Amino acid sequence: MAGHLVRAGLDVVVWNRTVEKSAPIREAGAKVAPSLADLADRCDVIFVCVNRSEDVRECLREMIQHAAPGTLFVDHSTISPMAAQSFATELRAHGMQFVDAPITGGSMGAQKGTLTVFCGGDEDAVAKAIETMKPYSGRAERVGPSGSGQMMKLANQMAVGGALLALCESMAFCERAGLDLEQAMSMIGSGAGGSWAFQNYGPKLLNRDWRPGFSIKNQRKDFGYCREAARSLGAKIPATELCDLLLSELDHAGRGEETTAALFDGYLKGGE
Amino acid sequence: MAGHLVRAGLDVVVWNRTVEKSAPIREAGAKVAPSLADLADRCDVIFVCVNRSEDVRECLREMIQHAAPGTLFVDHSTISPMAAQSFATELRAHGMQFVDAPITGGSMGAQKGTLTVFCGGDEDAVAKAIETMKPYSGRAERVGPSGSGQMMKLANQMAVGGALLALCESMAFCERAGLDLEQAMSMIGSGAGGSWAFQNYGPKLLNRDWRPGFSIKNQRKDFGYCREAARSLGAKIPATELCDLLLSELDHAGRGEETTAALFDGYLKGGE
Numbered sequence: 001m002a003g004h005l006v007r008a009g010l011d012v013v014v015w016n017r018t019v020e021k022s023a024p025i026r027e028a029g030a031k032v033a034p035s036l037a038d039l040a041d042r043c044d045v046i047f048v049c050v051n052r053s054e055d056v057r058e059c060l061r062e063m064i065q066h067a068a069p070g071t072l073f074v075d076h077s078t079i080s081p082m083a084a085q086s087f088a089t090e091l092r093a094h095g096m097q098f099v100d101a102p103i104t105g106g107s108m109g110a111q112k113g114t115l116t117v118f119c120g121g122d123e124d125a126v127a128k129a130i131e132t133m134k135p136y137s138g139r140a141e142r143v144g145p146s147g148s149g150q151m152m153k154l155a156n157q158m159a160v161g162g163a164l165l166a167l168c169e170s171m172a173f174c175e176r177a178g179l180d181l182e183q184a185m186s187m188i189g190s191g192a193g194g195s196w197a198f199q200n201y202g203p204k205l206l207n208r209d210w211r212p213g214f215s216i217k218n219q220r221k222d223f224g225y226c227r228e229a230a231r232s233l234g235a236k237i238p239a240t241e242l243c244d245l246l247l248s249e250l251d252h253a254g255r256g257e258e259t260t261a262a263l264f265d266g267y268l269k270g271g272e
Numbered sequence: 273m274a275g276h277l278v279r280a281g282l283d284v285v286v287w288n289r290t291v292e293k294s295a296p297i298r299e300a301g302a303k304v305a306p307s308l309a310d311l312a313d314r315c316d317v318i319f320v321c322v323n324r325s326e327d328v329r330e331c332l333r334e335m336i337q338h339a340a341p342g343t344l345f346v347d348h349s350t351i352s353p354m355a356a357q358s359f360a361t362e363l364r365a366h367g368m369q370f371v372d373a374p375i376t377g378g379s380m381g382a383q384k385g386t387l388t389v390f391c392g393g394d395e396d397a398v399a400k401a402i403e404t405m406k407p408y409s410g411r412a413e414r415v416g417p418s419g420s421g422q423m424m425k426l427a428n429q430m431a432v433g434g435a436l437l438a439l440c441e442s443m444a445f446c447e448r449a450g451l452d453l454e455q456a457m458s459m460i461g462s463g464a465g466g467s468w469a470f471q472n473y474g475p476k477l478l479n480r481d482w483r484p485g486f487s488i489k490n491q492r493k494d495f496g497y498c499r500e501a502a503r504s505l506g507a508k509i510p511a512t513e514l515c516d517l518l519l520s521e522l523d524h525a526g527r528g529e530e531t532t533a534a535l536f537d538g539y540l541k542g543g544e
Contacts, residue, residue, distance in 0.1 A: 159465025162438020170431040177423040193431025195467035
């Protein structure tokens with residue numbers, strides 16, 4: 001993502017907790033800041049892409065005292081919508097702006113510059129964020145006020161999880177029934193049961209290839225935020241809860257770093 | 273489907289429990305048999321398309337005494353795989369053949385002649401069935417011995433149900449979060465959460481259009497066979513069971529004739 005910004009001619013400064021990870025992007029032309037404080041001092045638009053709400057909070061805390069009023073923070077992490085709202089409020093009190101901007105499209109979308117970005121925040125801040133993200137986004141849209149980007153990303157994760165359940169449950173049933181999985185996947189996947197999951201996770205199932213990919217641990221992290229948000233909205237998300245429960249069995253069996261498609265394996269075990 | 277056979281130049285005889293329903297196909301050039309016994313007497317390949325296992329059994333019982341040895345029965349109904357196996361065994365004892373050949377693709381697929389057909393049975397019987405069904409099938413394949421066609425159709429229904437869950441859960445969450453459903457459906461449906469259900473049921477959700485379509489009652493009928501088959505295979509199908517449970521609430525509320533996409537409504541109720 002930063003590489004696309006460099007290639008677009010922007011003046012890019014990066015920071016990573018693990019210094020060595022910055023090497024390729026430095027070679028591509030970005031400057032590497034020695035600390036978040038230094039980065040905040042030098043940038044007027046700052047993108048954050050970490051893991052959990054508390055990681056975003058920690059990054060913001062290290063930068064907020066060093067950033068100038070008017071600084072725009074854009075967070076690409078998938079975190080709690082309520083946390084995103086509180087960050088926006090806190091930064092507004094410092095005369096700064098915050099846009100929650102979780103992404104979907106995977107590492108392939110990042111490389112190709114075709115990521116989908118769900119943006120939540122004030123209209124002017126989101127417009128500026130969308131303009132800046134153009135080099136790596138295929139589709140970036142404002143979906144509502146602060147927190148809305150996270151809400152829609154969580155809905156996206158529910159859709160992803162449900163499609164994964166459908167694929168794995170249906171294919172595990174075929175396996176138990178002694179059917180040819182490749183034929184079943186092709187016939188079922190090209191009809192009313194078809195999905196992105198069938199097309200993209202299907203081959204992983206056939207080859208029993210559980211290398212990441214999007215890991216079980218990260219899917220479960222997102223599901224945790226789904227559950228928190230659903231509670232606060234009074235929304236029912238039983239399929240997401242079911243998917244989380246089934247993935248938790250693999251997670252507890254030490255398989256949390258495998259791709260979520262390994263759920264297929266989970267279906268085949270302990271069914272009797 | 274019979275219309276396609278007539279247009280292909282085959283000598284078609286039809287029978288329907290409700291006589292008036294045969295009028296259009298008679299006008300198209302088919303003969304109408306006064307009874308199943310008469311139909312069985314006049315045909316060497318007989319297609320059955322009814323609702324439940326017991327309906328198929330009843331039709332076969334009325335025909336079996338009047339059909340000649342060598343008659344091929346092809347059943348397009350979605351029924352129990354175990355029932356399909358028993359019909360095949362029974363007909364074999366009479367020197368006749370049986371192919372389970374449940375279809376997917378909906379009324380649109382039937383009209384366009386692009387149905388997918390999951391065929392189970394002996395190779396020569398299936399080959400003959402596939403050849404005869406060519407005028408109305410887009411893809412008809414043998415998937416294994418008797419009962420296998422039903423097994424794969426049930427797996428198809430699980431995939432359809434899971435994709436429906438994913439769509440409705442994700443979109444009901446968006447609705448509660450105050451997001452724009454059309455935007456959410458477009459952004460989520462074009463990514464890793466996308467599916468045939470998003471593309472085809474999505475517009476129904478937006479318009480709250482619950483006209484059938486594939487009805488809740490028929491989906492639940494198929495889910496009953498899924499559960500029976502899963503028990504016999506020792507397969508886990510919790511997503512299918514969840515989908516059936518949620519649809520049962522709409523069914524019990526007198527909405528069984530609505531399209532399955534009305535599950536969206538079920539998600540929005542009683543979530544607190």
